[in-house]
Amino acid sequence: MSTTDFGVTGLTCNHCVMTVSRAAALVPGVTGVSIDLVANGQSTLHVESDAAVDAVALDKAIVEAGYELVH
């Protein structure tokens, strides 16, 4: 079990938090998701997983949801 933090941009409100959480949860291997919202800034996405997170799949999922992962 490990937690990896990612920066996400484009979040403005709680609604975005839910959308991004859901998108991240659907990525295989993920066991937990939480987000510290910084509206209109860079929010932090905490992803818990048993093995290392598939960063490519996560990136794809976030972009599809309409947000951006900071690299």
Added chain:
Amino acid sequence: MSTTHVDLALEGMTCATCAGRIEGALAAVPGVIATVNFATERASVEIDGVTDATVLIAAITKVGYGARVIDREQRETEAPVDPVLTARVIVSLALATPVFLMSMIPAWQFDGFQWVAAALTTPIVTWGAWPFHRAAIRNARHGATTMDTLVSLGVAVAYLWSMYALFFTMAGMIGMRMDLALFGYSPHSLYFESAAVVTAFVLLGRLLESSSKRAAKMSLTALLNTAAKQAILLIDGREVTVPAGAVQKGDTFVVLAGGIVPTDGRIIEGQSAIDASAVTGESVPVPVGVGSTLIGGTINAGGRLVVEATAVGAGTELARLTQMVEEAQAGKAPVQKLVDRISAVFVPLVIVAAVAGGIVWFAITGDATHAVSIAAATLVVACPCALGLATPMALLAGTGRGARSGIIIRGTDVLESTRRVTTVVVDKTGTLTSGHPSVVDVLGDGVSADTVLGEAARVEMGTDHPLARAVVAEATTRGVMGDVARGIVAEPGRGVTGTLGTTVIRAGSLEWLAETSHAVPTSIVAAAADWTSAGRSLVAVAHGDRVVGLIAISDVIKPSASVAIRALSKLGIRTVMASGDNAAVAEVVAHEVGIDEFYGAMNPADKRDLIARLQQRGEVVAMVGDGINDAAALAQADLGIAMGHGTDVAIETSDIVLVSTDLRRVADAIRLSRSTLGTIRGNLVWAFGYNAIAIPIALAGVMGPAVAGLAMAFSSVFVVLNSARLATFRTS
């Protein structure tokens, strides 16, 4: 045509009349139905058709107020203390103190003191009193007069006249001393101290009031926070922890033992008991299994459940309750401040008197300056500075006294309502009763009651079911608790099996034991029938296949309950009980404590409707409750009283919170609110009274310069002392 709902946050309302005006402006927009809540500064608007929010905001702006749309997802979480108001109070008080002292104490009047007073007063009457001027101008546009008008007018006239006198009469001479004679005309009176002190005191009153109003604003955010923060989603057999809001309709999620159900759903796997006391008020957990529906916000008291989400977000039961509370609050007629009601009549009269007095004096003397000075003196003396303190001082004293006895008065607005409570509606669970199931009776057949209790406790030891906890607690109290049984197996919703020595002991529902046992002894069947009809929950105990005992568990009535109900009756108040539990349980409790009228099996909407019905009958209703299920009723009631151990929502939607669980405080709270209102009225009578006496003196042209100051001092001292009497209020 479709109907949409918009919530607007309003700015600039100073009194209930403003609320009415905004409502009128919104109603003038075609296809719009609106309710304006003065206390929460909100407008709740139903739009039929194509009108959008910008049209509504434009309509509100046109009548002189501000508005913006509230996003339901993003309610403001807090309204900070207005830092500008705080600054106005501090600066005004600091500057007004020397002005008052040098004006009232001849010995401190140094050469040229009047120019210093003028300099110190200028920022007070311009920047400090700006909120009053602004409100007065806004009111004037609608031909309305409130307390703001009186303050603004009094302060402006006092200041402008004094400045005129300073520059154009001998009042400006260096070495002038203020004449402190009570009677006699002086053409060069200065009223700087009046302008300064009135502004400072009324501002201080505003600040005291705003702190109580702010607390009320926090109310609804708490309701949303009651829901679970996190949910465990089941995605392709994988458990993922996500924020609760991410769950969508049709998703499958897991609720662990002890966890909060994140949203409404239907069980597709597992068995457990659900503690819904916070939401529905039922005191004993309900067994649930596959197919049972769950309400978000309830607690899973038993085993792991797999649930399919049937409603999320705005569609959930909890969201429905939130909306119900909002509607009840928005529908509530705002309480117009007593002081504004009086001002609405008083101010026009004073203006007419001042103008008429001026005209008469001009006709008699032909001296314009003299006539204006009479009119000015009349307006100045009419604005009592105690006016700004009358309500806040009484509220402060009342709330302070209450706090010492564990009565927290939150909604001070309701204390200004002139209506007296005639009916008190009380919730049962957690209000009349302790809210925790306890063992109330034990029966043994062939064995002692203690044996039954001890054995049941020893097999139920590891179970986290509230009934089991009640059994273990009672066994421990009676000292009959032994070692935990071996080989404990729990069958959720039915009971527990374990072995003590060589005997297999089972404890659980009587139906479950009856299925697998020989005949149940008649004594136990009879007791079961009696106890069930009395609304008690049962735990049966069996040795092998023989049922040997029965334990009755029930929510116990608080010792203070019947005393409290009697105290309310003594105040001439009718008592009504509204319970979420079934009618049988409700009846037992109602009779035991001496309630006048009772209703069982009531859901949150029923409770709210009951109160609305009583109100339609002309009753003024106070509601006492503690659960989320009481929140809508608390908001609907004229006076909402929450028990302090209750849920946040109940506390936030109530007007008064009782810290202790002692129900006698309800009667105390009602008496205290009556006393506080009486004090506010008394204060206002005297605040206006002293000045009303001074008006004819001013009109007669014989008012000495000190009269305004003395009237101010007398009425302020009276208001402070009269309010302090509330400290002697005695609780039962």
